[in-house]
Amino acid sequence: MNEQCASAMEEKAVKAILFDMDNTLIETSRANGVAIQKTSELLKTTLTLDDNTISSICDKFKQKLYHESFDPSAGRTIDEVRVGHWEESIQEAVGSCSPPSLGAQCYYLWKNSRLEFLCLSPEICNLLRQLRSRYKLLLLTNGETQTQREKIKAVRCEEFFDAIVVGGEYAEQKPFVSIFTLCFNMLQVKAQDCIVVGDSLDTDIEGGFNAKVRATVWISSAGGAVPDGSVKPDYTIPTVLDLPDILQQLK
Known part of the structure; x- marks a missing residue:
């Protein structure tokens, strides 16, 4: 493989994953x-x-x-x-x-x-450990600061992430581009290096689309179709445990 091809592949590689928390990693509902x-x-x-x-x-x-x-x-x-x-x-x-x-x-x-x-299942813990060995991981959750920080502490998820961002601690939350830009800067990556994974079309997927990330992955446990007028995710999976299959496609 020549240097030019190797460089092009490196530019397209996913380097970071931004995860939502509620109903993506933990069963809040x-x-x-x-x-x-x-x-x-x-x-x-x-x-x-x-x-x-x-x-x-x-x-x-x-x-x-x-x-x-x-x-x-x-x-x-x-x-x-x-x-x-x-x-x-x-x-x-x-x-x-x-x-x-x-x-x-x-x-x-x-x-x-x-x-x-609330808890992180053993399967999701294993997934996050595997992913962290290859990608930068960031938890990006909307919500009031105390409430979300209490959940984060309860499920003991800090060890799995390079950074944790709670929307209530900033002027704008998802889907605003500003909070995604903050995340990219914290991880020292570009938008095109990242994928966004979450269960909300209005905040996670819309926000990732607005921020121009490499790909958006919608967690739809009910397997429902995307409503008319909504932003379309690049990928839809029923559980975050299926994410490795998407990452394989993005190579």
Whole structure:
């Protein structure tokens, strides 16, 4: 092989992988379900309510969580805000007759149950070890700083990555190009050296596309088609464990 061909191959080689965390490396959705179930049981033993009302309280909490807009400069911690979500959800469903501490009990049971469930499977740990021997790895996760850092600590994933970036610690999160540029600079690579792996078309895949990475890999556990109008990933796989097959194609 002449030097020119070798140089061209080197330029096309993948050097770094940017991983999303939630529902890509860890099963956050399942953990959420376990945590909600345990909190439902607490509500059931504390309040004399039917199952539909208990479900309504939990659904209200999930909606508040989904639409949450946290401002750390407002003087409240994320824990205080989420205790408030439970308090409001209970009050909206049953009025003010519940014990005053119930919202806090619900929140900390939900939070701790979720963290206890989260883990990196042995298979994913092995995958990350193998990949780290050949590529630079970076964890890029959106979300509020305390919440995401607690998850990172709970699953003990620091050892697998050259760097960890939590979107809530910066002015812009995925899909903004700025946070991807930050990642490239941290790893000392170019966008074309990287692939982005994640479960969200709107943040991971859109962000990788905007940042002009080498390839985007969508984790679609349900195997669903890409919705009309959405950015199209370069590759779609049902689990991150299939990533080696994609990397083989990118050689």
